[in-house]
Amino acid sequence: MSDLRRDPISGNWVVISPEEEAGVKLDRFVRFETPREDCPFCPGNERETGHNILFIPSENGEADGSSWSLRVIPNRLPVLRTERALEREGIGMFDRITGVGAHEIIIESPRHDLLLHEFPERRIARVLTAWRDRVLDLSKDTRLRYISIFRNQGRRSGARMSHPHSQLIATPVIPVGIRGELSGAREYFEYKERCAFCDLVDQEREEKVRLVTQNRGFVAFCPFASRNPFEVWILPRVHSHRYETVSADEISDLAEVLKQVAIALAESLLIPDVNVVLKTSPRPKPRRDQWTTIEEDFHWHIEVIPRITRFSGYELATGMFVNPTPPESAAAYLRDTLFEVSRRRDDAQDQ
Numbered sequence: 001m002s003d004l005r006r007d008p009i010s011g012n013w014v015v016i017s018p019e020e021e022a023g024v025k026l027d028r029f030v031r032f033e034t035p036r037e038d039c040p041f042c043p044g045n046e047r048e049t050g051h052n053i054l055f056i057p058s059e060n061g062e063a064d065g066s067s068w069s070l071r072v073i074p075n076r077l078p079v080l081r082t083e084r085a086l087e088r089e090g091i092g093m094f095d096r097i098t099g100v101g102a103h104e105i106i107i108e109s110p111r112h113d114l115l116l117h118e119f120p121e122r123r124i125a126r127v128l129t130a131w132r133d134r135v136l137d138l139s140k141d142t143r144l145r146y147i148s149i150f151r152n153q154g155r156r157s158g159a160r161m162s163h164p165h166s167q168l169i170a171t172p173v174i175p176v177g178i179r180g181e182l183s184g185a186r187e188y189f190e191y192k193e194r195c196a197f198c199d200l201v202d203q204e205r206e207e208k209v210r211l212v213t214q215n216r217g218f219v220a221f222c223p224f225a226s227r228n229p230f231e232v233w234i235l236p237r238v239h240s241h242r243y244e245t246v247s248a249d250e251i252s253d254l255a256e257v258l259k260q261v262a263i264a265l266a267e268s269l270l271i272p273d274v275n276v277v278l279k280t281s282p283r284p285k286p287r288r289d290q291w292t293t294i295e296e297d298f299h300w301h302i303e304v305i306p307r308i309t310r311f312s313g314y315e316l317a318t319g320m321f322v323n324p325t326p327p328e329s330a331a332a333y334l335r336d337t338l339f340e341v342s343r344r345r346d347d348a349q350d351q
């Protein structure tokens, strides 16, 4: 039986339709790899990519002798750039703003062929730290309202390069998807006087049916109204509205959970195509009079979305997603996978 589920924060409705499950075919594990020879992110080709916005030198020398461990560079073909004046213009009923913003690439490793689930935890932590540091730096530019960080892996995720990287796009406006979530969180807060995400963490930890993994700082679960099969959200257990306030300890907890989620998805689905998206509060406050409770009502989080299904005209027409995999089944499957992976590791250690 299919059912209609409403996401308590965004208010989006989703059709969970297990009957369709038979129709979903998992592709073979195909590694998407763009050529190494002309990869601008590989060591040796640094001159092609312009100046470093952030440069983390390698500690004890990278395996391939690279001098760096992580670099942040400007995107060569930026969607938006900071070196322009912010101008607004009304054209009849239309609004236009100059394309002020930032578009940066975080090159996560000198290694060309690493997938997220193969990253050592320490490297994931380094990436998460670079995200934080870039957000902190760009937050000084008061023209920028929203900073979005995301990671595409695999062709279906929209990646054009296989070399592991994430991207940051900062805009002078708040994107509509975020605005919907912010409004939903605020409405929930006005009604219940509690953060919707904190309630979500409590309920998922108590019910456990949609739980994937957790540690002292973070919890990962398949959301009740998952739009996509095997979608996983990772939330800090302690309330915080801004990602950039994370401490080093929190980052290592987050790296551990993110790695577990990446392993569970890669092993369960046999596809490496996945998007990782950071959702954090806009900064500065969008409108002083309008978002007075944002510190209390919004809770930053990470969404991990494996790209199994493709969107259809129905999703485009209505914004209502049809998901063939109930999140309870997905979470049970991911938990079993993690159990199996840790058993294999224990066995290997015993030998």
Ligand SMILES: [Zn+2]
Residues within 6 Å of the ligand: 036, 039, 040, 041, 042, 111, 112, 163
């Ligand atoms: Zn490369």
Ligand SMILES: [Zn+2]
Residues within 6 Å of the ligand: 195, 196, 197, 198, 199, 238, 239, 240, 296, 298, 299
């Ligand atoms: Zn909260």
